[in-house]
Amino acid sequence: MAPKPLIAGNWKMNGRLRELTELEAIAAGAAEAGAGKDLLICPPATILSASVGLLAGKTAIGGQDCHAEKCGAHTGDIAAEMIADLGATYVIVGHSERRGEHQETDAKVRAKVEAAWRAGLVAIVCIGESEEDHEAGGKLDVLGRQLSGSLPDGVSAANTVVAYEPIWAIGSGRTPTTADVAEVHGFLREALSERFGAEVAGGIRLLYGGSVKPDNAAELLAVENVDGALIGGASLKAEDFIAICRACPLPAE
Numbered sequence: 001m002a003p004k005p006l007i008a009g010n011w012k013m014n015g016r017l018r019e020l021t022e023l024e025a026i027a028a029g030a031a032e033a034g035a036g037k038d039l040l041i042c043p044p045a046t047i048l049s050a051s052v053g054l055l056a057g058k059t060a061i062g063g064q065d066c067h068a069e070k071c072g073a074h075t076g077d078i079a080a081e082m083i084a085d086l087g088a089t090y091v092i093v094g095h096s097e098r099r100g101e102h103q104e105t106d107a108k109v110r111a112k113v114e115a116a117w118r119a120g121l122v123a124i125v126c127i128g129e130s131e132e133d134h135e136a137g138g139k140l141d142v143l144g145r146q147l148s149g150s151l152p153d154g155v156s157a158a159n160t161v162v163a164y165e166p167i168w169a170i171g172s173g174r175t176p177t178t179a180d181v182a183e184v185h186g187f188l189r190e191a192l193s194e195r196f197g198a199e200v201a202g203g204i205r206l207l208y209g210g211s212v213k214p215d216n217a218a219e220l221l222a223v224e225n226v227d228g229a230l231i232g233g234a235s236l237k238a239e240d241f242i243a244i245c246r247a248c249p250l251p252a253e
């Protein structure tokens with residue numbers, strides 16, 4: 001049986017204490033829309049604590065990034081242990097906005113995955129090709145390199161989620177075709193299977209991210225080997241996030 005779906009919202013650099021009403025609305029709708037699925041919200045670090053308070057028992061909470069070290073002289077950074085300390089259970093690592101804006105390499109992402117595990121967090125490891133790679137037809141090579149370089153040994157279905165987010169689809173309103181998504185997710189499952197064995201690979205959740213909206217969620221989430229979504233813009237509106245959760249099919253018995 002396919003893994004339990006995970007619908008995750010990445011709030012990015014959005015949301016202040018005075019704007020928590022959307023979280024309250026997500027909390028109110030989570031039980032009905034999320035039956036049989038895992039739901040997750042990754043708010044900015046400044047409202048993590050308040051979010052845990054509002055969403056406890058309704059959705060899981062995650063950080064959006066962590067430093068590889070446990071503590072020390074790293075001004076402005078946040079350790080995985082600090083995220084766990086607040087009651088979060090997941091952390092996103094290697095998002096293309098971190099790779100692009102903060103020059104994060106696969107090696108750095110891999111160190112962050114290890115930090116997440118050290119702190120007891122599930123790592124959501126993001127990979128994705130640029131528009132040029134997509135057009136030039138070399139995306140599977142790029143994705144294969146990112147996947148193998150970003151994942152340490154020791155991956156399990158319980159400690160790691162992989163998110164495929166084509167950079168050109170993020171925030172653009174454009175999405176790959178379902179055939180493209182199926183090709184990439186099948187390729188990722190196979191690559192995971194070769195490295196970690198079929199049983200581990202079969203349990204790892206492979207999320208699709210990039211312009212997932214209520215009107216395209218059912219189609220994208222029904223693609224083989226898509227075990228959930230990582231949602232940016234649409235997760236900021238409770239109504240849209242809940243609609244996407246509802247649209248996600250449950251795996252066949």
Ligand SMILES: O=C(CO)COP(=O)(O)O
Nearest residue numbers: 010170171210211232233
């Ligand atoms: O980057 C994303 C989630 O991490 C996707 O963002 P959008 O859903 O806004 O395209």
